[in-house]
Amino acid sequence: MVQIANNKSFQGISPEDLMEATYQASGNFQIRAFFEAKDEILKVGKFTEVEFYEILDAMIDAETERKLVLEKLMGKNPLFLDEIVKEIKDFPAENVIRDVIYLKEQGYVQEHVEIKTKTIVKKIKGEEKEVEVKEYFYRYQLKDLPTERYFEPVSIVFEAGVCCQCGFCSSVCPVNAIEVTADTLEVDTDICMKCGLCFSVCPRSFLIDQANESIKKLDKSLKWSDKTGAYINAYSASTTKDDIKKVRQDGGIVTSILEYLLENNLVDAIVAVQHSKELWRPEPVIVENVKDLYKTGGTKYANSPSLTIIDQCKKYENIAFVGVPCMMKALEKGSMFPSGLPFFKNIKYKIGLFCMEAFPYDNIINLAREQFNKGINDLTKMNIGGGKFIINLKSGEQMNVPLKEVQKYARNNCHFCEDLTSDYADISVGSIGSQDGWSSVITRSEDADKLYNDVVKAGLIESKSLKDVKPGQFLVEKIGGIKRKKCKKIEL
Template sequence: IKIEIVRYQAKSLDNSFRENYFEPVSLVFENNFCCNCGYCSSICPVGSITVTADDLKIDSETCIKCGLCFSVCPRSFPSEHIFTVLNKLNPNLKDGAASNYYINAYTASTKSDEIKEVCQDGGIVTTLLYYLLKEKEIDAAIAVTHSEDIWRPKPIIIENVDDLYKTAGTKYANSPSLTILNEAQKFDKIAVVGSPCMMLALKKGSIYPIGTSIFNNIKYTIGLFCMESFSYDNVINISTEIFNKKLENILKMDISGGKFIVKDKNGEEAKVPLKEVTSLARDVCHYCSDLTSEFADIS
């Protein structure tokens, strides 16, 4: 931890030394470790970083090599070990071998018929957001919806319950949800829904480099269980090559009981062993050890 603090006390160093000392987050992307969560693009003080679902670019002309992007990246230095030590010191946490640290665990399902019609499984994430918006606990939420391309997700800011149903259901292609954190700065209280890597990025951003989050309007983080995600191109490949179905005809995708399952608009369901699609997952997902979004407020 002391090493990371020293990084940000280097203001007196001359530029030539700083340029060699601070590594921009492109190092992570070039070595195929990037999650494309998008947090680096939001935290960059000079707007040098552009992140999409499958790409990351840094403008070398404007980048000041401050190190912020590297410090909050969920795939830079292994901060999980630091958090594990802190978790062990928290008497309220239980250590679940398969589920990581947690306070309490429940099995639940929504009571809303409207949410049941659009949800992936139990509809709990949608129900939580519905409650938070309805009770004015938050002003908005960052989540994911479908874009113009079928099954290509995009981040969205939800301000009311009417738009909430657009976010229901799992999208198996990656979405750089944290790229719109700056856009959400106009709200006083927000919730962020995301995958485990996104929750780790937000956790690191609340500690490094200054001990407090730059995005202090984040009131709740809601983590999703995630085994792996895919590029949009490989979602197409799963549909067309493995299931021999056009992607636009797919109504739902799911992972359950060791199977990857698709249901088309005709009501037909097909499934294959999960191992048949695992090789198509993004490379970075194979290095992830967090199934349950341990660093979220609730998963």
């Protein structure tokens, strides 16, 4: 790893020279743009000088690694990822995998795909049948040596109609050039210095799923599902606390875990979502106590650009973040393509929600009016379950329509997401698979599984294995597979 001692020099080489060397070697405009904008960045005040050099260090570090990967691939026939990993011992296997996939996405490495068909025996409606399945084998080869390139700002993602409005780009932008709302994204081109940080962390700019799968498969403690990602265990759970039962959506598991984190000082704050002044219009909030946490309980089906406020969490040592799958992917991408962002390292727990799709706020109003003849303020709860969109009313009445009737109100850009179960979260929570008043929970690391079981031991939730309930894991897998299959291809 390249260390810039005291953030000023590396083995007597100034950051300028080091940057120039990396730039010359790789044609990385990103590093140059970032470095040359130092004065502007410090003037904006989002990052201190020390933090500025931390980010620069991380960028140079990553670029140096990539250059080494390219050198090792030079003159070689196509290689499998594990062969490349064996070849490059200079840094961890997950870095090598991450770099190869990144270089492929940038057009420097060619991917060769071989498809083989094999026959397996599968139980279909109780009967064992032979079915043919396809297996994919990926090999990689150097394609082009880097030429001078620069990243477009994320406005190209928005203009292509695939932006999920998570808001991470606006938080990472060092010069505050990006503004994201639940429906819009604007880049101020007079201020933007094309450092490309926004593009690097954007969950819709280039894909990380292949790298993630290969990295997760290195960890033998994890189980792997093609439809719902890597996991340790899957549970069905419900809160034991009456106060949480009053505000929860399903099992109240998200609020219970967050309460445990706050009460045991495992986090100083939580980024969650509450109703804004307009009922059902979600507003991302930072909460520091249980009283405020309870105001965030329950699902608001309109999308919330929650990552727009993550930069405001810099002052906290440890935080938890709750969000939908695209936000979990943005955070994962930020950690896979290290940018050394100071407000990123303190995210200790990522609680991801299952999500088939979200709705623009205005469409929720239309949905209530057109499908139920109700005003938005009449609704006390919205829910999706058993193939129906269900509303509860202030009068105590419950109404529903088939889910297919409400598809037309969903956000179009959600159709570019293949992730139902927040594959990139530490703990994922949703209703699919469990009974009413219960949630399905997927733990995705040993630490996350321990946290979940600590919350159970503390008596905050009761828990069963998801295998022991109906419809259980089978349905989660089935719907997860449907979302993967329906996902549209992103073309920028």
